[in-house]
Amino acid sequence: MLGELEQVVLLAVLRVGKDAYGVPVHDEIQTRAGRDLTLGTIYKTLTRLEDKGLVVSHIGEPTAARGGRRTRCYVVTAAGKRSLAATFKTLRHMAAGLDVGLEPT
Amino acid sequence: MTQDATRRVTHVCIRLLERSLRPDVAVHVAGDLAEQQERGALWTLRETLFALVHLHARPHTGDGLMSTFLADLRIAARLLRRSPAFAIVAVLTLGLAIGATTAIFSVIEPVLLRPLPYPDPERLTFVWERDRDGGRSNIGYATFRDVVDQSRTIERAAAIGSWQPTISGTGDPERVNGDRVSWTFFRTLGVHPALGRDFTASEDVPGSNQVVILSYGLWQRKYGGDPAIVGRTVSVNDGPMTVVGVMPASFDNVVSPGTQIWRALGYANQSFACRTCRHLRMLARIKPGVGMASAATELDQIHRRIEKQFPDQYASVGASVVSVQDQATLPFRPALLALSGAVVLVLLIAVANVVNLQLARAVRREEEFAIRTALGAARSRLLRQLITEGLLLATLGGAAGLLVARISIPILVGRLPQGMPRLAAIQLDVRALLAVAALVLVLAILMGLAPARSRRGDLGATLRSGRRLSSTGNHLTRAALVVGEVALAVMLLVSAGLVARSLVRLLAVDAGFDASHLLTLEVNSIGTKYPTNASVVAYHDRVRSAVAALPGVTSVAVANQLPLGGNADSYGVIDADNIPANPELAPNGDRYVVSPGYFSTMRVPILRGRTFTAAEAADTVNNVALVSAALADRMWPGQNPLGKRIVLGGPKGAPRTVIGVAGNVRHGGLDAATTLQWYTPEAQWLFADNQEVLVVRTSGDPAALANAVRRAIAAIDPAQPIVKIATMDQVIAMSTTQRHLALVLFGAFAVAALLLAVAGIYGVLAGSVAERTREIGVRSALGATPSDIVALVVGQGGRLAVAGIVFGLAGSFALTRFLRTLLFGIGPNDPVTLGGVVALLSLVTLAACLIPAMRAARVDPSWALRSE
Numbered sequence: 013m014l015g016e017l018e019q020v021v022l023l024a025v026l027r028v029g030k031d032a033y034g035v036p037v038h039d040e041i042q043t044r045a046g047r048d049l050t051l052g053t054i055y056k057t058l059t060r061l062e063d064k065g066l067v068v069s070h071i072g073e074p075t076a077a078r079g080g081r082r083t084r085c086y087v088v089t090a091a092g093k094r095s096l097a098a099t100f101k102t103l104r105h106m107a108a109g110l111d112v113g114l115e116p117t
Numbered sequence: 118m119t120q121d122a123t124r125r126v127t128h129v130c131i132r133l134l135e136r137s138l139r140p141d142v143a144v145h146v147a148g149d150l151a152e153q154q155e156r157g158a159l160w161t162l163r164e165t166l167f168a169l170v171h172l173h174a175r176p177h178t179g180d181g182l183m184s185t186f187l188a189d190l191r192i193a194a195r196l197l198r199r200s201p202a203f204a205i206v207a208v209l210t211l212g213l214a215i216g217a218t219t220a221i222f223s224v225i226e227p228v229l230l231r232p233l234p235y236p237d238p239e240r241l242t243f244v245w246e247r248d249r250d251g252g253r254s255n256i257g258y259a260t261f262r263d264v265v266d267q268s269r270t271i272e273r274a275a276a277i278g279s280w281q282p283t284i285s286g287t288g289d290p291e292r293v294n295g296d297r298v299s300w301t302f303f304r305t306l307g308v309h310p311a312l313g314r315d316f317t318a319s320e321d322v323p324g325s326n327q328v329v330i331l332s333y334g335l336w337q338r339k340y341g342g343d344p345a346i347v348g349r350t351v352s353v354n355d356g357p358m359t360v361v362g363v364m365p366a367s368f369d370n371v372v373s374p375g376t377q378i379w380r381a382l383g384y385a386n387q388s389f390a391c392r393t394c395r396h397l398r399m400l401a402r403i404k405p406g407v408g409m410a411s412a413a414t415e416l417d418q419i420h421r422r423i424e425k426q427f428p429d430q431y432a433s434v435g436a437s438v439v440s441v442q443d444q445a446t447l448p449f450r451p452a453l454l455a456l457s458g459a460v461v462l463v464l465l466i467a468v469a470n471v472v473n474l475q476l477a478r479a480v481r482r483e484e485e486f487a488i489r490t491a492l493g494a495a496r497s498r499l500l501r502q503l504i505t506e507g508l509l510l511a512t513l514g515g516a517a518g519l520l521v522a523r524i525s526i527p528i529l530v531g532r533l534p535q536g537m538p539r540l541a542a543i544q545l546d547v548r549a550l551l552a553v554a555a556l557v558l559v560l561a562i563l564m565g566l567a568p569a570r571s572r573r574g575d576l577g578a579t580l581r582s583g584r585r586l587s588s589t590g591n592h593l594t595r596a597a598l599v600v601g602e603v604a605l606a607v608m609l610l611v612s613a614g615l616v617a618r619s620l621v622r623l624l625a626v627d628a629g630f631d632a633s634h635l636l637t638l639e640v641n642s643i644g645t646k647y648p649t650n651a652s653v654v655a656y657h658d659r660v661r662s663a664v665a666a667l668p669g670v671t672s673v674a675v676a677n678q679l680p681l682g683g684n685a686d687s688y689g690v691i692d693a694d695n696i697p698a699n700p701e702l703a704p705n706g707d708r709y710v711v712s713p714g715y716f717s718t719m720r721v722p723i724l725r726g727r728t729f730t731a732a733e734a735a736d737t738v739n740n741v742a743l744v745s746a747a748l749a750d751r752m753w754p755g756q757n758p759l760g761k762r763i764v765l766g767g768p769k770g771a772p773r774t775v776i777g778v779a780g781n782v783r784h785g786g787l788d789a790a791t792t793l794q795w796y797t798p799e800a801q802w803l804f805a806d807n808q809e810v811l812v813v814r815t816s817g818d819p820a821a822l823a824n825a826v827r828r829a830i831a832a833i834d835p836a837q838p839i840v841k842i843a844t845m846d847q848v849i850a851m852s853t854t855q856r857h858l859a860l861v862l863f864g865a866f867a868v869a870a871l872l873l874a875v876a877g878i879y880g881v882l883a884g885s886v887a888e889r890t891r892e893i894g895v896r897s898a899l900g901a902t903p904s905d906i907v908a909l910v911v912g913q914g915g916r917l918a919v920a921g922i923v924f925g926l927a928g929s930f931a932l933t934r935f936l937r938t939l940l941f942g943i944g945p946n947d948p949v950t951l952g953g954v955v956a957l958l959s960l961v962t963l964a965a966c967l968i969p970a971m972r973a974a975r976v977d978p979s980w981a982l983r984s985e
Contacts, residue, residue, distance in 0.1 A: 034149035050164050051149050074148070077155040079128075081148030 014099045018066075020045060021057045022096055025067060025086050033072060033083040058086055066092035127154050127162040134165055189505035196506065203478060204510075206876075207471045211514025213869065214467030215553050216521020221460040221862075222549035223526055224533070225453050227542040229446050234369045234542070236307035237402075240272075241441040242409065244399040244416055246433035253437045258390035260423060261399050264436075267419045270412040274401040275302035276382055277372060281808065283643045283838055284378070286352035287339055290838045292641065292808075295378040302379065303330075303364075305402045306372070310362030312336075313347035316381045320361075326383025327358045333366040335377040353378075355644025371445045371538040372400060392430040393689075393701065393767060400441070413438035432701035445538040451938035452859050458935065459609055459866045464556075466605045469598045470873045471510070472563060476595050477884045504562055511557040518557075519550065532861075534854050592885070596917055599877045603921020603962070604928055606867070606874035607954060611929040613867035614950035615940055616860045622942035623853060628680060629782030631720035634671075635812060635845035636819035637679060640830060641837045642807045653805035656834070657712060663829040664813055669822055671814040674715040675799065677708060677806045679845075680782040681852045690744075690795055692752060693762035693772035700768045704751050706744070706795040707784045708765075710802045716743075716779060718814045726759045726777030733776075734798035740773035741797070745781045748793035765795065766803055773797060786852050788941050812845075819844045859939055871958070874921070875965045882914050882969040894978045903974035910973050914966035922958055926951065 014022065024040040025032045034051050041047055041054075061067045072083035088096075107114040128151070135147035154161040197204040232238045244264065245253035256264075261276045268274075280295040296302075300321035309315060310330055320328050331346070340346050350357045358380070370376050384390040403412045413436070420436035439447075486499060522545055530543050642656045661673045678684040689703040697703060709715075713734045716723055729741050742763060749758035762772040784792045799806070811830075815822050823842050830839055843851070850857070886893070893906060901909075933945035943950070 033145065035152050038149075051146065051153070052164065055146060071145075075152070077152050078148035079151045081144050081151060083148060084145035 013102060014066075014095055017049075017053070017057045018061060019096065019099060020047070021054060022061065022066065022088055022092055025058075026088050026093075026096075031072060031083070031085050032087070033085045037086070061092065062086075064091075064095075065089060066095055123162055124154065127165060130162065130165040186501075186505065189502050190509060192502065193506040193509045197509065200478070203474055204513075207474055207510055208513045208517050210467045210470055210873065211511065211557070212517025212521050214464045215515055215518025215557060216525060217866070218460050218464045219518060219522040219546065219549050219553050220525045220529055221453075221457055222552075223522065223546035224529060224543055225457055226546050226549060227539045228537060229450060229453055231539070231542070233371050233442055233445075234367075234539075237405070238442060239409075239440070240403045240405065241306070242401050242403060242412070243439050243441060243444050244274075244401055245437040245439065246395070246420065246431070247417075247435050247437040248433060253439070254433060255395040255397055256399055257392040257394040258384040258397060259392045260420075261397060263423050264399065264416065264419050267422075268401075268415060270403055270407045270415045272402045272404040273301050273305040274399060275299040275305045276384070276397040276399055277302065278382065278397050279373070280378075280380060282353045282378065282380070283355070283641055284339065284351065284353055285355065285836060290836050291339070292639070292838045292840045293335065293377045294373070294375050295380065296373050296376050297380045297382045299382050302400070305400055307402075308364070308368055311365035312344075313360070313362030315362060316379075320381040321383055323383050323385050323387065326381035327356070328361045328381050329353060329358045330362040330364060330379045331360060332364050332370075332377045333368065336363045353380075355646075369539055369541055371441060372398075374536055374538050374540065392427060409438070409440065429699045430701055432699070449534070449537055449855075451935075452855055455612070455936050455939060456859065456862055458932070459612060459863055462605045462609050463866045463869055464553075466602050466870050466873045468563075469602045469605075470877050471514075473595055473598045473602075473877055473880060475507070475510075476598075477880055507562060508558075515554055515557050518553065519545075522550070532854075532858055534858075595881050595884075599874070599881050599917050600921045600924060602870075602874040602877045603918055603958065604924035606870035607922055607925020607958060608928045608932060609863070609867040609870040610954045610957065611925075611933060611950060612936060613860070613863040614954055615933060615936055615943065615945065615947060616856065616863050618943055618947060618950055619939065619941040620853065620856050620860055623787045623856065624849075626783065626787045628787065628849070629721060629780050630680060632845040632849055634815050634817075634819055635719070636815060636822055636826065636842070637682075637810055637812050637845055637848060638823075638826065638842040639840045640675075640809055640811050641839075642805075642809075642834075643837065646834070646836075647805065647807060650800065650802070650805040653807055654799045657799065657809060659833050660811065660830050661712060661714075663833060664811065664826050667822065667825050667829060669815050669817050670826075671816055672714055672718045673811065673813050674718040675712040675809050675811055676715055677710045677809055679810050679812065679848065680719075680784050681786060681849055682810065683852065685785065687792070688766045688795075690748060690752065690793070691764045691768055693764045696764070696768050704748065704793055706748050706765075706793040709794055709796040710799055710806060711796055712799055715796070715812075718812055720814075721782060722780040724778045724780055725757075726775070728777055728779075729798055735800055737800050740771055740801045741776045742773040743777040743779050743796040744775055745779055745794040747781045747791065748795060749775075749778050751793060763795070765797070770803070773801070787849070788853075856939065856941075871961065874958075875961050878914055878917060878962050879965040879968065881917065882910060882966055883972075885913065886910060886969045886973045889973075890976055893973050893976045894980070897976060898978035906974045906976070907967075907970040910970035911963070911966045914962060914970075918958065918962035918966075922955055926955070 020041055021037065024037045024044075027040050027044070028036045034054055037058075038049060038051060038054055041049055058067060058069070062069060067086045067088055069084050069086045072085040074080050074082045131147050131150045131154070134150070135144070150161055150165055153164075233241065235241065244256070246256050246260070248254055256276075258276060261274070265271060265274050276299045278297040280297045281292055282295055284291050284293055298316075300316035300318050303309060303315050311333070313330075316328065316330065320326055329351070331340070336342060336346060340349075340351075343349070346360050346363060349360050351360055352358075388394075389396075401416075403409060416438055417435040420433065424431040424433060424435075489499060490496075526543065526545055530540060533540060640657070640660055642653045647653050647656060657675045661675060664670055665673045678686050686708045687705045688708050689700060690706045691697070691700050691703045713729060713731050715721075716728045723743075724746055726743070728743060733739070733741055742765070744752070744758060744763070752758065752763070753761060758775050758778055761775045763775060764770045764772050779794070779796060781791060782794060783789070784794060811826075813819065813822065813826060827839050827842065830837075893909075896906065896909075897903075929951070930946060937945055
């Protein structure tokens, strides 16, 4: 079962797709979820996810805007996708039949 | 903050963050932040700062050792905050000691140790005539020429004559310190003007020497740093002189500190360029490759040869060759070295005191450590914690010390004697600070380990017993530290006492005149208005009557120099009816060319005969003189000096009849060897003195009359500078400044040492009483009276004090002989000082013992027993 931040960040990495490093992931979360996470929080979460084998990272290209510094791009692993699916499944099972507005109608 | 500034700060922070992160995480995080910043996200700075703080506050994100250290540091800071009294005392003690040590060494290094700021300074030397008593004398120009011509070891040499010109034309007329120097002077030192050029050989001849070089300070102050100053004509002593150069600001003149202007010497064969006209100093640069010893031997031989050649013109025996470095620093060496010793003692006491405080704290922290060990903390971890605490204390102390040094160095420099070389080079010495910092680091480790040492016992036992273990090792260490502190304090107090008693003795010396109610100032009569002796005397007469007419003035006199005024103007005194083969061997007498009324104004007693009348003073044919009692004894032992005839200033002078004998005065200094004096009226002297001292006896406070006197003189000739206004008491104080400074510093160090030692004794006893509450309770329960308890505690403190005093006295016997040059009228083992210090320390330590003793006596036995 993934934590809330883990779910949000994993989903953001999936949504960004190619070149998913700190800044686009942050922006994706901000636009979609309206939450202004700090880069520190995002990287802490990503490090935890990488430790669990749910994402892998590789060093990307440097750009001028970054003062010539390279990026670290993340990709969700198969295990990551399975974890997300399992988490969603658990949530759906737990929510099934409850009449508190959780299921889309 | 503007957008741009924010941006720049952010970039700096990002770089900081990048550096403090592991390299493999650093780049992309910093890159992301930079990218955010580029997009104009305003919160980037906040986030970067947050990340920085966050990173350093969370040990596990940094590397292992560093993070443990940071964690330890946080704990240490928290602990210090929890015992603020301990923290403040420890940091203040360390700060004062480190600051004082840094300050003193910052002065000593440039003044005593640093090589002079010239190329190859070790080859620079002074060459003096060596007196029969081993003293050193200036030389005449003819001697200088001979030595330069004959020497094969001298590469370059220069003659230097003191010169105090009046500069006018720009602002008020002003007397400045200057030198007349051979054209080779700056070349000998190896320095060059920053503006314009150096003197040339053709300027160093009579008539062509109307050229001057200015110091950077004078150029800035008097001429506003005029870039076109070179070639300009300035008014010096009422005559035109051309400025040919300006020395750089960095030129540090060790030969004559404070010189503001140099003029080409221009001596050849004038009457004042003779062999016996000894008013020049000789500076020489020895050739490279020639040893200083062989140069000294050669110069000595040359001097001896010249002496043989002109046997009636020398009283000296050979040459005295003294390196410029030694010559400049010798007068200040003993006092500065004594001070550095004293400040090291203070530092030691401070260290002992802080270690002691740490030990006392360690006792109270036994339980804390026991609990931490019981919870699984490794010994090494506890040790590291303790060392970190010491390091924090030492760092705080070092920072406080830096502050103390920064504040005290300018104050110290302001109080140093002005003749001290290289004053301008004194600044906070980074090496001294680093050395002290290194010491502090060692100290930090010591302070950390000391409490750890006392933790060898069974930690479990501490916890189980529910009370503090008192470990003997700790007590012994603390007792030894206190004994050491008392001993060091004794040594400092003895030193301060000796210096103080010397000063009291010195000021009690009878100077031979009455210094109270005297105002002194220098009046000048320089320029074309005063061409002759008569015009100068007339000017002095007008000044005297104008000042005498002021209310509150009792009498006024003029003299070319004053006792204790710092001048050394003396002439040989020859019996006119018994001229010796070598007149140079005749006794030297201080020249006092005075106006009538000098003796009554100064209250120099007339022992025999009389002083001269106004009519005699104006008579230029029948010359008269008074001699001091010592001079009379020297010239005519056992005879009546009245009516004898003397010749002054060379055997060819006009004879003067001795009409009176005056009391001896202290001319060179209260602590200097006594000298001989002679007196003659102004109008009868060989030349006009256009720089004279006016001495005014007042009925009230002499300082209050200073402005009225100044106005009265300025009304007569506003073009003449009036300088050096001071009461005679101030003049005497000036002649003892070095001792005053030494006394103030020694006194401050001694008081600090005493306070620290007393605090140490108090701390040990208070801690011991607190620990022994139960034992004291048992004693009372078994019938000990309160006075028994007081005796017990006072006895414990007393033993420490006595041991400290004994060691301290032994140390004083060993060390105070280094103070000998600072002492006057007492020996280094002066019994009064030693007795006084012992009495003072006994009293103060007794007082320190009494407070814990009273507390112990008030221990309620039932409470002490129940509390277990």
